Amino acid sequence: xxxxxxxxxxxxxxxxxxxxxxxxxxxxxxxxxxxxxxxxxxxxxxxxxxxxxxxxxxxxxxxxxxxxxxxxxxxxxxxxxxxxxxxxxxxxxxxxxxxxxxxxxxxxxxxxxxxxxxxxxxxxxxxxxxxxxxxxxxxxxxxxxxxxxxxxxxxxxxxxxxxxxxxxxxxxxxxxxxxxxxxxxxxxxxxxxxxxxxxxxxxxxxxxxxxxxxxxxxxxxxxxxxxxxxxxxxxxxxxxxxxxxxxxxxxxxxxxxxxxxxxxxxxxxxxxxxxxxxxxxxxxxxxxxxxxxxxxxxxxxxxxxxxxxxxxxxxxxxxxxxxxxxxxxxxxxxxxxxxxxxxxxxxxxxxxxxxxxxxxxxxxxxxxxxxxxxxxxxxxxxxxxxxxxxxxxxxxxxxxxxxxxxxxxxxxxxxxxxxxxxxxxxxxxxxxxxxxxxxxxxxxxxxxxxxxxxxxxxxxxxxxxxxxxxxxxxxxxxxxxxxxxxxxxxxxxxxxxxxxxxxxxxxxxxxxxxxxxxxxxxxxxxx
Numbered sequence: 001x002x003x004x005x006x007x008x009x010x011x012x013x014x015x016x017x018x019x020x021x022x023x024x025x026x027x028x029x030x031x032x033x034x035x036x037x038x039x040x041x042x043x044x045x046x047x048x049x050x051x052x053x054x055x056x057x058x059x060x061x062x063x064x065x066x067x068x069x070x071x072x073x074x075x076x077x078x079x080x081x082x083x084x085x086x087x088x089x090x091x092x093x094x095x096x097x098x099x100x101x102x103x104x105x106x107x108x109x110x111x112x113x114x115x116x117x118x119x120x121x122x123x124x125x126x127x128x129x130x131x132x133x134x135x136x137x138x139x140x141x142x143x144x145x146x147x148x149x150x151x152x153x154x155x156x157x158x159x160x161x162x163x164x165x166x167x168x169x170x171x172x173x174x175x176x177x178x179x180x181x182x183x184x185x186x187x188x189x190x191x192x193x194x195x196x197x198x199x200x201x202x203x204x205x206x207x208x209x210x211x212x213x214x215x216x217x218x219x220x221x222x223x224x225x226x227x228x229x230x231x232x233x234x235x236x237x238x239x240x241x242x243x244x245x246x247x248x249x250x251x252x253x254x255x256x257x258x259x260x261x262x263x264x265x266x267x268x269x270x271x272x273x274x275x276x277x278x279x280x281x282x283x284x285x286x287x288x289x290x291x292x293x294x295x296x297x298x299x300x301x302x303x304x305x306x307x308x309x310x311x312x313x314x315x316x317x318x319x320x321x322x323x324x325x326x327x328x329x330x331x332x333x334x335x336x337x338x339x340x341x342x343x344x345x346x347x348x349x350x351x352x353x354x355x356x357x358x359x360x361x362x363x364x365x366x367x368x369x370x371x372x373x374x375x376x377x378x379x380x381x382x383x384x385x386x387x388x389x390x391x392x393x394x395x396x397x398x399x400x401x402x403x404x405x406x407x408x409x410x411x412x413x414x415x416x417x418x419x420x421x422x423x424x425x426x427x428x429x430x431x432x433x434x435x436x437x438x439x440x441x442x443x444x445x446x447x448x449x450x451x452x453x454x455x456x457x458x459x460x461x462x463x464x465x466x467x468x469x470x471x472x473x474x475x476x477x478x479x480x481x482x483x484x485x486x487x488x489x490x491x492x493x494x495x496x497x498x499x500x501x502x503x504x505x506x507x508x509x510x511x512x513x514x515x516x517x518x519x520x521x522x523x524x525x526x527x
Contacts, residue, residue: 003024003025003026004024004025004026004046004047004068004301004304004305005025005026005027005028005044005045005046005047006020006025006026006027006028006045006046006047006048006049006300006301006304007027007028007030007041007042007045007047007048007049008020008027008028008029008030008031008049009030009031009033009038009048009049009050009053009054010031010049010050010051010052010053010054010073011031011051011053012029012049012051012073012289012293012296013289013290013293013294015290015293015294015297016049016073016293016294016296016297017029017297019294019297019298019301020049020297020300020301023297023298023301023302023305024301024304024305025046025047025300025301025304025305028045031053032053035055035057035059035060038054038060039059039060039063040063042060042063042064042067043063043064043065043066044066045064045066045067046066046067046068046069046304047067047068047069047070047071047300047303047304048064048067048069048070048071049070049071049073049296049297049300050070050071050072050073050079050080051072051073051074051292052074052076052079054079055079055080056070056079056080056081056085057081057084058081058084061081061084061085061088061090062084062088064088064090067088067090068089068090068091068303068304069090069091069092069093069300069303069304070085070090070091070092070093071093071094071095071296071297071299071300072092072093072094072095072296073095073098073289073292073293073295073296074094074095074098074099074283074292075094075095075096075099075103075205075283076094076205076233077092077094077313078206078233080092082313082314083390085314085386086314086386086387086390087387087390088382088387089382089383089384089386089387090386091303091309091312091314091315091386092312092313092314093296093299093300093303093309093310093311093312093313094311094313095291095292095295095296095299095311096152096311097152097295098288098291098292098294098295098296099282099283099285099288099289099291099292100152100153100156101156101287101288102282102283102284102285102287102288103153103231103232103282103283103288104153104156104157104160105160105285106231106257106278106281106282107153107157107201107203107229107231107282108157108160108161108164110229110231110255110257110276110278111140111145111161111199111201111227111229111255112140113255113276114199114227114229114253114254114255114274114276115137115138115139115140115199115227116135116137117135117137117253117274119276120135121135140161140164140165140166140199141164141165141166142165142166142167143166143167143198143199144166144167144168144169144196144197144198144199145157145158145161145166145167145168145169145197145198145199145200145201146168146169146170146171146193146194146196146197146199146200146201147168147169147170147171147172147185147193147201147203148171148172148190148193148200148201148202148203148204148213148214148236149171149172149202149203149204149232150170150171150172150175150179150180150183150185150203151172151174151203151204153203153232154170154172154201154203155183157201157203158170158183158184158185159183159184162184166199167186168184168185168186169185169186169188169192169193169196169197170183170185170186170187170188170193171187171188171189171190171192171193172187172204175187190213190218191221194218194221194222194223194226195221195222195223196223197222197223197226198223198225198226198227199226199227199228199229200214200222200226200227200228200229201228201229201230201231202214202228202229202230202231202232202233202236202237203231203232204232204233204236205232205233206232206233206234206235206236210233210236211235211236212235212236212237212238213236213237214228214236214237214238214242215238215241216238216240216241216244219237219238219241219242219245219250219251220245220250222250222251224249224250225249225250225251225252226250226251226252227251227252227253227254227255228242228251228253228254228255229254229255229256230254230255230256230257230258231257231258231282232258232282233258234256234258234259234260234261234262234264235260237256239259239260239267239268239269240268242254242269242272243268243269243271243272246269246272246273246274246275247272247273252274253274253275253276254269254272254274254275254276255275255276255277255278256269256275256276256277256278257277257278257279257280257281257282258280258282259277259280262280263279264277264279299311306323307323307327308321308322308323309366314386314390315369315385315386315389316363316365316366316368316369316385317363317365318363318365318366322362322363322366325362326362326363326366326367328431328434328435328436328437329359329362329366329367329370329414329431329437330366330367330369330370330385331370331437332414332429332430332431332437332438333353333367333368333370333371333374333414333416334370334371334373334374335374335429335437335439335451335527336371336374336414336415336416336427336428336429336439336451337370337371337372337373337374337375337376337377337416338374338375338377338451338527339374339427339439339442339451339525339527340375340416340417340418340425340426340427341374341375341376341377341378342378342523342525342526343425343427343442343443343457343523343525344418344420344425345420345421345422346420346421347395347421348375348397348418348419348420349396349397349398349419350397350398350399350400350418350419351371351372351375351392351397351398351399351400351416351417351418351419352399352400352401352402352416352417353367353368353371353399353400353401353402353414353415353416354401354402354403354404354413354414354415354416354417355367355402355403355404355413355414355415356404356405356406356407356408356410356412356413356414356415357404357405357406357407357408357410357411357412357413358407358411358412359412359413359414360403360404360405361405364401364403366385367414368399368401369385369388369389370385371414371416372385372388372389372391372392372399373385373388375388375392375416375418376388376391376392379391379395410430410440411430412430412431412434413428413429413430413440414428414429414430415427415428415441416428425443426441426443426444427439427441427442427443428440428441429441429451436450437450437451438450439451439498442487442496442498443496444489445487445488445489445494445495445496446487447485447486447487447496447498448485448487449483449485449498449500450483450500451525451527452500452527453482453500453501453502453526453527454500454501454502454503454504454505454524454525454526455498455499455500455501455524455525455526455527456497456498456499456501456505456510456513456522456523456524456525457496457497457498457521457522457523457524457525458470458496458497458498458499458513458519458521458522459494459495459496459519459520459521459522460494460495460496460497460516460518460519460520461492461493461494461495461518461520462488462490462491462492462493462494462495463492463517463518466495466516466517466518467484467486467497469516469517470497470499470513470516471484473509473512473513473516474499474501474509477506477508477509477512479501479502479503479505479509480501480502480503481499481500481501482499482500482501482502483499483500484497484498484499485497485498485499486498494520504524504526505524510522510523510524
């Protein structure tokens with residue numbers, strides 16, 4: 001078996017390459033290439049490991065015909081065209097926890113520097129002054145810190161602030177009351193935070209919802225004399241408005257590690273009073289750089305070798321421990337999605353994926369993703385679990401998940417139902433021996449079959465001699481039958497035949513089958 005091939009295109013700790021090799025990947029370390037050079041090279045690689053220097057554009061992704069995963073050693077993926085990667089079926093991972101402590105500590109350091117005006121005092125003292133009377137700082141003890149964003153980094157900042165005897169108020173739409181109690185903060189809406197906070201620190205990604213979250217209007221509503229720290233992402237604060245507020249004194253001080261445009265060699269804030277800045281140093285410690293490099297190597301190799309998905313931004317997470325247990329279910333789910341996609345007519349506005357028994361106890365997202373990957377093959381063969389949900393969304397397909405933990409006829413069952421112009425159509429399957437995917441129902445008719453290779457699907461009236469006529473037809477055209485599966489609603493009613501054959505079925509054979517007495521539907525299937 002050929003080993004997955006990985007390119008490390010940015011400078012990383014050398015141990016990252018060692019981890020790739022130890023876990024079964026071939027790795028090349030080639031840094032400092034131009035976009036054109038990377039575009040010319042990338043086609044031979046299964047994985048691309050980057051930091052912040054490499055920008056992965058749509059053009060580079062178009063050339064990356066074998067690429068399966070991009071791993072960003074760090075949190076931000078602004079330098080990856082996520083939409084293009086998703087449409088190409090490339091998993092994009094980051095390492096959100098490797099530099100969390102480092103970034104949180106930098107935010108606290110900036111907060112303390114603001115409180116005691118350390119940078120200005122340092123500069124003037126080194127210049128030969130002794131400006132003791134010009135610097136009257138404030139204590140942080142007893143002050144209120146407002147967290148905008150209470151995820152991993154925000155929670156660490158909160159713990160450090162609580163250690164400094166500060167009060168902490170947090171705004172985060174995803175923060176539950178239970179989690180707020182656990183990390184020791186008061187959950188509040190943004191207006192309440194702005195009114196209470198003596199210091200504000202930001203810890204959110206840059207999205208359409210968070211862009212300019214501290215707008216001019218919101219800065220005006222903030223408590224007079226507030227001090228603001230941003231070590232998260234540029235673009236979260238209206239920089240022009242912040243400059244005006246610093247000059248007016250409404251904002252007593254600001255410390256930014258990130259800017260809207262980087263590298264920020266020029267910025268209006270540089271001339272503002274009581275303003276501190278650093279050149280995006282939040283993750284810049286030896287420990288953090290080692291951690292994120294090792295973490296991205298572990299995550300990427302787990303995906304390429306074992307199928308485990310960790311910290312992916314565009315597909316469900318699937319641990320290396322879960323992957324072996326889920327793999328047969330995902331094979332079953334993809335086949336069911338493919339089957340219903342090949343049999344259903346017209347547009348499919350809705351699809352429901354129902355699990356029952358043992359299947360309902362598992363991580364549902366990979367199962368749903370696999371069903372969609374199978375279904376969307378009716379539109380494109382360049383589809384996988386990464387881009388299938390995006391393709392379904394683009395087509396306006398509503399996806400519903402149903403979990404039934406009770407056992408029915410089978411200990412474990414996956415059912416896929418699509419809405420069609422003729423009504424709902426459903427197929428279902430199970431696992432035999434916890435590993436062998438097996439179809440057990442098509443459109444309400446029980447039938448047991450393996451879904452493999454080339455198959456012929458026939459709906460017919462249950463008449464004597466029909467099976468022989470189908471066999472004779474296959475023989476006349478030198479088509480060898482591998483397996484023959486039957487199902488019917490009742491004696492003399494509607495019946496189904498599923499044949500597995502050794503070759504692709506020609507159109508003239510399909511046309512001839514359609515002319516057999518009692519035939520209603522004939523379809524060639526491929527899995």
